[in-house]
Amino acid sequence: MESISVFEIIKVGIGPSSSHTMGPWNAASAFIRIIKRERSISEVKEVFLEFFGSLAKTGIGHGTDIAGMLGLNGEDFTTINTSKIDEKIEKIKKDQIIHLGGEKEIPFIYGYHLVLNMQKSLDFHPNGMIFKAVFEDGTELVQDFYSVGGGFIASQEKNSIEKHCVRTLYPCHHGSDIVKYCDKLGLKKFSDLIMINEESWRTPEETRLQALNIWKNIKECIYKGVNKEGILPGGLNVTRRAAGINRKLLGDKVYKNIDEWFQQVVDAEENFTNINKWIACFALAVNEENASFGRIITAPTNGASGVIPAVLMYSQAFTECISEDDIVRFLLVAGEIGTLFKKNATISAAMGGCQAEIGVSSAMAAAGLTEILGGSIGQVMMAAEIAMEHHLGLTCDPIKGLVQIPCIERNTMGAMKAITAANIALESDPTKAKVTLDEVIQTMWETALSMSDRFKETSEGGLAIAVNVPEC
Structure with missing residues (x-):
């Protein structure tokens, strides 16, 4: 079993929800890193994000959609000026453009590129979401994420995303x-x-x-x-x-x-x-x-x-x-x-x-x-x-x-x-x-x-x- 630092449990965050705001935000940021690792931001034509289950049903109240957009836009919730969040979201919706990873402007229509699917839940966890990048050559990159609490994210393939397994000198799992x-x-x-x-x-x-x-x-x-x-x-x-x-x-x-x-x-x-x-x-x-x-x-x-x-x-x-x-x-x-x-x-x-x-x-x-x-x-x-x-x-x-x-x-x-x-x-x-x-x-x-x-x-x-x- 992997050890967890106390500062992964107690950490700087942003409201209103760790699982419904910070988790999707972390997932969007992780998806940007995956795109950079597999291809490049410059090759992306469109990006899609669909939320399922609990994320969709209470997404608006928790700012899940806002977190997803800001994460794709290259923002960091530990440093963003929280007083500017509404302004940034309004600009994305009005201009119908997202600055993917803070590097490339691509079309982004709320309700089309971002969807809250309240009729379906993914099997792995109630807080499921799927990201899809469509590249200029027509190929796609699809990644599932699950917000498993406290801002932690996972996929079906990996119990935790982009984390190095650490074993402490005296493992305390119980x-x-x-x-x-x-x-x-x-x-x-x-x-x-x-x-x-x-x-x-x-x-x-x-x-x-x-x-x-x-x-x-x-x-x-x-x-x-x-x-x-x-x-x-x-x-x-x-x-x-x-x-x-x-x-x-x-x-x-x-x-x-x-x-x-x-x-x-x-x-x-x-x-x-x-x-x-x-x-x-x-x-x-x-x-x-x-x-x-x-x-x-x-x-x-x-x-x-x-x-x-x-x-x-x-x-x-x-x-x-x-x-x-x-x-x-x-x-x-x-x-x-x-x-x-x-x-x-x-x-x-x-x-x-x-x-x-x-x-x-x-x-x-x-x-x-x-x-x-x-x-x-x-x-x-x-x-x-x-x-x-x-x-x-x-x-x-x-x-x-x-x-x-x-x-x-x-x-x-x-x-x-x-x-x-x-x-x-x-x-x-x-x-x-x-x-x-x-x-x-x-x-x-x-x-x-x-x-x-x-x-x-x-x-x-x-x-x-x-x-x-x-x-x-």
Whole structure:
């Protein structure tokens, strides 16, 4: 089994969905690279893109079509000016031209060259898409892709696209592996083992810098969210709430930048109610940014991108775990827990419902928080198990296919459950636990397989059809 770096699970992304936005964007970029490898961009006459299954059914609400076009246009979601996305898409549609790979202008008619096929699903995975390039000589290049969660893509031929197989020094594919190797090496901290394994990709210094860069992006995303008001795009007319909560909690306190704002948060009145409100505010801020094509941290997905930031920000503002080492250790542990779900179950709501997104992110956050609060390796594992146990069966039924209702509020709940799970684990003896992390991961996967497709990000069941939202 291939090892996965924690920074493949926790990474810089763009809203509103990792599987429905980042995955198709990555696939389009990969298709451009395949064209360059097999032929050349200059030989391409036309390019076609067809989305199937869940990608098609909720594609408009998730910006799947936008991601496909921008990826083919040679844009990079980690660097694109997010405020220019609407302008770029409008130009493609109006001019009916795409700048393929950023190199060659070719005709591109929305609805003809890009199609959302809601009547058909591909067998390999619900999030399927097919790209086709037609060359000047009449020959074709066809490639299938599947967005398998968290921005990861695959094809039927390859389990993962354009990735080098890495085997860490101490492969941790199950929770039991982590316990085994920590015991073998005499390690007292979960994060110590993960830091060793991350050396398969980069030096410890580079790992530390990458973790701190993730934290920097988290703070910037929250700060943007708590300072932006208005209505979220998409037609549901959802009002941004993080800014209002932030304003009420800070009262008449003023700030000019992120650091001044953060200090005001730390200095604000602390009581149980206010701290809970701040946790909700942090999560709302991130997911409101996500819903509006903002730059966020995918952890492990975009729909669940507010949980880990909210819990990590909570630790920095309201606990004594405020060092850079605490931030690094939190993210290493959280990311490694995410890899266990990725390898042994799924982190795709289209495959497993929202238990695969909010449930996994809550388990990740619970483990990270337990680690920096002084929990043992067994308590860290127990916290992750508790958090997931109480998300089992959670469906994904977004209204109008938008990552807004119930997604945004659901992140606040996942954060609260993560903190509760950590507190329970820290007061418990993990040797007396009746359910292991590996067992709950297996249970989650079995639940996913048994769940109706109506509740797997298709907007065909649950709230998506129970709530009557008029078309705009």
